Structures are given as C-alpha cells and as structure tokens.
Amino acid sequence: MTAILCEDLTKHYGTVVGLQSLDLSVPDGAVFGFLGPNGAGKTTTIKLLTGLSRPTSGRASVAGYDVTAGNAEMRARIGYLAEEPAFYGWMTGEEFLTFVGRLFGLRGGDLARRVREVLEVADLGPAARRRIGGYSRGMRQRLGIAHALINQPSVLLLDEPCSALDPMGRKEVLEVIEHLRGQTTVFMSTHILADVERVCDTVGIIDHGKIVAQASIEALRERYAVPVFVIEFEAAPEQMSVLANHLQRQPWVASAEASEGRLRLYARDLAYARQTLPPLVIASGMTLLHYELTAPSLEDVFVHLTSASALTSASALTSASSEMSDAAEARQ
Amino acid sequence: MNLSVLLGKELREQWRTYRLLGMALAFVAFAGLLSPIVAKVTPELLKNLPTGTGQTITIELPEPTAVDAIAQYLKNLTQTGIIVLILVAMGTVAQERERGTVVTVLSKPVSRLSFLMAKFIALTLTLAASLVLATLACWTYTVVLFGPFDAGVFVRASLLSALYLWVFLAVTFLCSTLTRGPIAAGGLSIGIYALVSLLGIVPRIKPYVPAALIEGATRLALGESADAGRAIATSLIAVLACLILAHWTFEKREL
Numbered sequence: 001m002t003a004i005l006c007e008d009l010t011k012h013y014g015t016v017v018g019l020q021s022l023d024l025s026v027p028d029g030a031v032f033g034f035l036g037p038n039g040a041g042k043t044t045t046i047k048l049l050t051g052l053s054r055p056t057s058g059r060a061s062v063a064g065y066d067v068t069a070g071n072a073e074m075r076a077r078i079g080y081l082a083e084e085p086a087f088y089g090w091m092t093g094e095e096f097l098t099f100v101g102r103l104f105g106l107r108g109g110d111l112a113r114r115v116r117e118v119l120e121v122a123d124l125g126p127a128a129r130r131r132i133g134g135y136s137r138g139m140r141q142r143l144g145i146a147h148a149l150i151n152q153p154s155v156l157l158l159d160e161p162c163s164a165l166d167p168m169g170r171k172e173v174l175e176v177i178e179h180l181r182g183q184t185t186v187f188m189s190t191h192i193l194a195d196v197e198r199v200c201d202t203v204g205i206i207d208h209g210k211i212v213a214q215a216s217i218e219a220l221r222e223r224y225a226v227p228v229f230v231i232e233f234e235a236a237p238e239q240m241s242v243l244a245n246h247l248q249r250q251p252w253v254a255s256a257e258a259s260e261g262r263l264r265l266y267a268r269d270l271a272y273a274r275q276t277l278p279p280l281v282i283a284s285g286m287t288l289l290h291y292e293l294t295a296p297s298l299e300d301v302f303v304h305l306t307s308a309s310a311l312t313s314a315s316a317l318t319s320a321s322s323e324m325s326d327a328a329e330a331r332q
Numbered sequence: 333m334n335l336s337v338l339l340g341k342e343l344r345e346q347w348r349t350y351r352l353l354g355m356a357l358a359f360v361a362f363a364g365l366l367s368p369i370v371a372k373v374t375p376e377l378l379k380n381l382p383t384g385t386g387q388t389i390t391i392e393l394p395e396p397t398a399v400d401a402i403a404q405y406l407k408n409l410t411q412t413g414i415i416v417l418i419l420v421a422m423g424t425v426a427q428e429r430e431r432g433t434v435v436t437v438l439s440k441p442v443s444r445l446s447f448l449m450a451k452f453i454a455l456t457l458t459l460a461a462s463l464v465l466a467t468l469a470c471w472t473y474t475v476v477l478f479g480p481f482d483a484g485v486f487v488r489a490s491l492l493s494a495l496y497l498w499v500f501l502a503v504t505f506l507c508s509t510l511t512r513g514p515i516a517a518g519g520l521s522i523g524i525y526a527l528v529s530l531l532g533i534v535p536r537i538k539p540y541v542p543a544a545l546i547e548g549a550t551r552l553a554l555g556e557s558a559d560a561g562r563a564i565a566t567s568l569i570a571v572l573a574c575l576i577l578a579h580w581t582f583e584k585r586e587l
Contacts, residue, residue, distance in 0.1 A: 050439045052587040072441040080439040086432030088341075090348045102337040103440040147436075 001028040001064075003155050003185035004049065008058035011044050011209075018044040020209040021058070026202070031181055033200030034189040037306055041209040042189035043083060046159045049187070050080050063154040076104060079148030079184075083159040085140060089133030093124055093143055096132060097150060104151040114150055121176060122146035138169030145176050149184075156180065158188040162195050174199050193299045203298075207306040220301045229265040229273065231281060232290035237261075243284045252276065261289075335446045338437075342454030351420050352458045359462040362412040364469030367405035371396050372477050398478040402489060402553040405470045406546050409493050414500055417459065418521045421504040423514035424451050425582070430513050435587050444582050452505055452575065459501055463494050489549035492560060496545040499567045500525060502574035509578040540566045 004026035011018040019041045026032045036042050047053035049060055051067050051074065060067050065074035087096055097118060101111045119125050122142040127135065135143065141161065148156055161177070162170040170192075177199050180186055190196060196203055197217065204214040213220060233240055240258035247256040247265060252273055254266040267273035274293070281288060346352040375396055425448070428434040437447060467490040474481055503524050508517040532543040539562045548560030 047587070052435060052439060054586065072443065075439060076441040078439075082432065082435055082439075084432060086436050088345065088433060090345065099337070099341055100440065103334055103437070103442055105441075 002026065002061075003028045003030070004032075004060070004062050004187055006045070006049075006058070006060045009045070009048060009055050009060050010057045011041075011048060011053065012056045017209050019048070019055075022206075022209075022211055024204055024211060024214065026185060026187055026204075028185055029182065030202045031177065031186045031200045032188065033196035033203040034187060034206065035191065035193070035196055035203050035302060036189075036206035037191055040191075040206045040306075042191075042206060043159055044209075045206070046080075046157050046187075046189055049157055050078065051075060062157075076151065077154045079151065079153035079156040081141075081144045081148045081156075081158045081161055083163065085144035085147075087132045087140065087143065089131065091132055092129050093132055093135070093139075093146075094119070094128040096143070097147055100147045101150045106150070114152075118146040118149050121149060121179065123172065136169075138165055138172060141165060141169060141173055142176065145173065149180075153184055155185045155187060158186065160190055161188060162190065162192060170195070193302055197298050205302060205305050212305045213301075217298055221298070227267065227270055228294050229263075229267065229277060230290070230292045230294050231263045231265070231288070232261055233263070233284075233286040234261075234289055235286035239284070239286055243280075243286070247277075247280065250276075334442050335450055338442065338446055338450035339453055342450050343457065346454055346458050352461065355416055355420050355458055356462040356465050358416040359409075359413060359466035360469045362416075363405055363408040364466035365473055367408050367470055368401040368473040368477050371400040371404045374400075396478070398474050398481040399553045401470070401474040401478060402486065403550055405466075406489065406493055406549050409466075410496065410543075410546055413497055414525060417497055417501055418504050418518050418525075420458065421455050421501055422508055422518035422521060424455060424505060425508040425578075426511050426514045426517045427508075429587075438587060445579055448509070448575075448579055448582055452502075452578075455501055455505065456498065459497060460494070463490065463497070485552055485555075488558070489552045492545045492549040492552070492558065492564075495564065495567050496542045499542045499570050502571040506574040506578045509582050539563060542567050542570070 002025050004024065006022045006024040009022040009024075010020055022041070022045060024045075034042055034045065044053070048055050049062055049067055051071065062074055063077040065071060065077065067074050091099065094115060097115045098111060101114055106114055119128050122145055124139065124142055124146060127139060132140070132143065141164070145158075145161070148158070158177070162173050165173060174195060177186060177188065181199075186199075188196075188200065200217065202214070202216050203220065205212050205220075215223070237258070240261070240263055244256045244258040244263055247253050247263075252267060252269040254268045256263065256265040258264075265273070265277070267277075278291070281291065375394075425434070428437075434447075438444065467486065471481070471483060471486050474486075500521070504517065504521040507520040507524070508514070511517045511520060528541055529543065531537050532541040538544060542563065544563035545560050545567060548558035548563065552558045
C-alpha cells in the first residue's frame with residue numbers, strides 16, 4: 001500500500017514556483033528521507049500534505065485520504081512536526097500533550113496512558129510538569145515529536161526535525177525516529193545527508209521544486225554515484241589548486257576540486273584514471289599522505305543530482321527513478 | 333466536537349496569561365470604582381479653581397447625583413474600556429499566527445471555524461465577566477456615595493454598554509484575523525474605532541452607530557426611553573458581519 005502519493009502536485013506563490021509537477025510515491029512502513037537543498041520545495045510539499053496549504057494544481061493523498069481539501073479525517077491519521085514547532089509556553093509539557101490528545105478525541109484513562117507513553121518515547125518524563133517556556137531547544141523538538149505521535153499516526157511528517165539542534169539533540173531525535181521503524185511510515189525532510197544515511201531506507205531528492213530521483217539509498221549509490229578519488233597532500237593550498245586545475249583540463253576527468261588539504265576527483269573514464277592519475281600525482285612533487293578510490297557516498301549522489309548538469313538530464317533521471325522506485329518497493 | 337476542547341484551552345489561557353485578571357481589574361478600577369468617585373468630587377474640585385494670578389474662579393455646579401456617576405461610568409467604558417479591550421483581544425489570532433502555534437493546532441483534526449469560535453467565545457466571556465464585576469462595583473459605590481438607585485436601570489444601561497464593547501471586540505477580533513501581528517491588529521482596530529466615532533457626527537448616521545447605544549444608556553439613567561433600537565440592530569449585524577468576514581478570510585488563508 002502507498003502511504004503518500006503525489007500526482008502532478010504544483011504550487012506557485014505568485015510568480016515564484018514552490019513546487020513543479022511533483023510525482024512521489026512513498027510505500028507503507030518506509031522511513032523516507034525527503035532530501036534537498038534549502039529552498040528546494042521540501043516545506044512546501046509537507047504543508048501541502050498536511051492540508052495547511054492548497055496546491056495550485058495536482059493532487060495528493062496521505063494514508064489513503066485526499067489531502068487537497070485538508071480534510072479532518074486525513075489529519076486524524078497523521079502526525080506533523082513543523083520545522084520550528086511552536087507551543088503554548090504557559091502550558092506544561094504534560095498539559096500540552098493532554099490538550100493535543102483531546103483534539104484527537106482521546107479521553108480519560110486512554111488519554112492519560114497515551115500521554116505517559118509519548119512522554120517516555122521522547123524521554124521527557126522528568127520535565128513533564130515544567131512549563132514549556134523553560135524547555136531547551138532539544139526538549140522542544142522532542143516534545144514536538146511526542147505530540148506528533150500521540151494519535152499513533154499512520155504517517156508521520158517531519159519537517160527538518162534535526163536542523164536546529166546541537167549534536168546531542170540530533171542524536172536524541174534520530175534515536176526516536178529509529179525507534180519508530182516498523183510502527184509507522186515516516187516522511188522526513190532534511191538537507192542533512194548524514195541523518196538520512198543513518199535512519200532512512202528510501203530517499204527522494206528534490207531540487208528547484210522538482211523530484212530528480214527517488215529510490216533506496218543503495219540503488220541511488222549504484223545508479224548515480226561516480227567513483228571518487230580522494231587524495232591528501234602535505235602541501236600549500238596554492239600548489240594543490242594548480243594540480244586541481246591541471247587535472248580539470250584532462251578529458252578523462254569530470255571534475256577535480258581541492259580544499260582543506262584534500263583533492264577530490266570524479267573520473268569520466270575510471271579505468272583510464274586508475275592508470276593515469278598515480279604518475280601525475282607523483283609528478284606534482286607534493287608529499288602524498290593518502291590516496292583512495294572511495295565508494296560513493298550519498299553526498300556524492302546528492303551533489304551529482306542537484307548540480308546544474310544533472311538538471312539538464314532530469315528527464316532521463318526521472319524515468320530511471322520510477323524504475324528504482326519499483327525496486328525499492330519490492331525491497332519493502 | 334473539538335470546540336469544547338479549544339474553548340477550555342482558551343479560557344485557561346485567558347486565566348494563566350493574566351488577560352482575564354488584567355481586563356477585570358482595569359474595568360473594575362477605572363470604570364467601576366473611579367466613576368462614582370469622579371462624579372462625586374468633580375464639583376468640589378471645580379468650585380475654587382485657581383487661575384494662576386493668585387485669584388480663584390468660582391464655578392457653581394449642581395449637586396452631583398447617581399445619574400452623573402452612571403454617565404461617568406459609561407464614558408470611562410467607551411474610552412479606557414475600549415483601549416483595554418483592544419490590548420487584550422488584538423493578539424488572539426495574530427499572535428498565534430506570528431508564533432506558529434496556529435499551525436500546531438490546525439494540523440490536527442480541528443476545523444478553522446471551531447478554532448475561531450473558541451477564541452471569540454472565550455473573549456466574550458472575559459469581557460462579560462469584567463463588565464459584570466465593573467457594573468457591580470459601580471452600582472455598589474454609587475449607592476454608597478449617592479444613595480439608593482434602581483438596579484434595573486443600571487443593568488439595562490450596562491447591557492447597552494456591553495453591546496457597544498462587544499461590537500469593538502468583534503472588530504478587533506476581525507483585525508487580528510486579517511493581520512500578521514498583534515501590533516498591526518491593534519493599530520487597525522484603533523483606526524476603525526476612530527472612523528466609527530467620526531461617523532457618529534453625521535446626523536443621519538448617528539442613530540445607527542454604536543455610540544448611540546451609550547447615548548441610549550445615558551437616557552435610561554435619566555429615566556427616559558433608550559430609543560436605541562436602530563443602534564442595537566446595526567450593532568448585532570456588525571458583530572455578525574465581523575465574524576463571517578473573519579471566518580471567510582481565515583478559511584482562505586495559507587498557513
């Protein structure tokens with residue numbers, strides 16, 4: 001079953017295109033990473049999926065319910081955490097969760113039990129009776145996740161759940177998300193690739209309001225990532241830049257860039273690069289510290305797909321993405 | 333129905349953020365208690381007014397009565413009362429939008445109509461409680477300072493002033509729905525208040541504006557007929573129109 005389905009979903013803000021013909025399918029039970037640079041259309045998509053915003057055209061459904069009308073039946077089945085969740089500072093955490101539980105129709109013993117459960121999941125038990133106004137950012141984010149879970153949602157929509165957190169806060173929130181695997185479908189927007197690699201099993205990459213790929217992380221790596229040579233020198237940045245510029249002009253090199261003592265080279269012809277690159281490195285005269293042909297990371301895929309060159313071949317990618325989407329669903 | 337859940341939250345918010353207490357105290361102090369005192373002492377203060385040249389001007393005023401106390405009470409309600417009311421109500425929707433809590437609530441199975449209704453009902457109850465306390469305080473003080481006075485007349489005059497304030501509560505509520513922040517909502521509300529007050533100067537319009545309610549209340553205190561039927565009708569229509577417009581714009585708003 002499909003938990004989230006978007007068909008030709010488009011949103012314009014006057015002349016600004018927020019989202020352009022988005023087609024997206026998220027299988028039931030997936031922990032889906034919705035990846036894209038800032039301003040790509042992630043929050044717009046989530047606001048459309050929650051019914052808080054209306055599409056210019058197209059349609060979407062969540063948990064089997066049409067969301068374009070923003071109907072209450074759909075909202076009873078979802079949990080939503082905004083990028084910067086807002087609460088009533090005069091309430092305690094427990095009062096807020098009780099209030100939200102009542103909005104979902106919970107009463108009496110069921111409500112009290114569910115409030116205790118989500119407080120435990122979010123590790124907020126000791127702070128439950130403190131005013132939210134005094135909570136730290138991490139605690140507020142965890143309270144946001146707790147409130148989004150109170151109705152045991154079929155689909156949980158999280159908008160950049162870790163972007164404003166310190167490393168410890170991020171770790172705590174990601175642990176909560178990992179804990180949800182198998183219990184609910186999680187749709188998580190983010191621009192932090194490490195978070196996606198850690199908790200998501202499927203990703204969709206959006207750029208400039210368009211989906212450029214959707215598949216499992218492994219499938220994306222196999223399909224899109226170009227092997228990358230990582231070379232570290234003990235040398236001045238200027239020397240490394242000279243080498244990078246020289247390599248960039250070679251026909252077998254897709255791109256070469258030097259930063260922080262490290263040179264990253266993407267090859268067009270891998271076999272040729274394996275033979276030709278070592279002599280060039282030695283001839284540079286710089287002290288070599290490290291030489292590696294690495295497996296592609298999600299970051300490499302992301303950079304590749306959101307670069308201008310990737311956009312020009314968007315049509316090819318889109319057709320390939322549907323193929324991989326099927327493969328990802330089969331994996332589920 | 334989530335209206336009762338939302339109304340419960342709104343009423344608790346009115347209490348916990350001191351809005352109810354603030355409005356009640358301001359109404360009781362500035363309108364309820366101060367009005368009979370001002371009515372009582374004003375003739376004494378004016379009796380021997382210094383001119384600044386060492387001489388005094390003697391102004392003879394008639395002996396103050398309970399009617400003067402009521403007139404002063406109505407005047408204070410239409411000035412201080414309006415300002416307090418706008419300050420309390422201007423953030424009701426605008427502040428939730430500004431802070432983002434409106435998104436937190438409306439992403440739940442809550443209709444926008446329930447969200448607005450709960451807020452307006454809570455504000456109306458806060459206004460009603462404040463007015464009841466202020467009226468009681470004013471009536472008690474009036475009786476103490478001026479002697480017995482017909483409580484029925486006092487209640488009817490207060491109901492007319494309540495309707496007057498309710499109109500501007502609805503106007504402020506609408507402004508809070510239309511604008512992005514409480515300050516803008518407050519400014520717009522004061523602007524509309526000033527405009528409506530100016531309209532009252534036009535003789536043909538005068539019987540229909542909310543200020544005619546206060547004039548009717550004063551006539552009641554004097555033992556005359558209120559003659560405020562047209563103002564009551566237009567005020568009720570104005571409240572309804574504000575609520576409908578608030579709902580219409582809020583339903584269309586992207587959050």
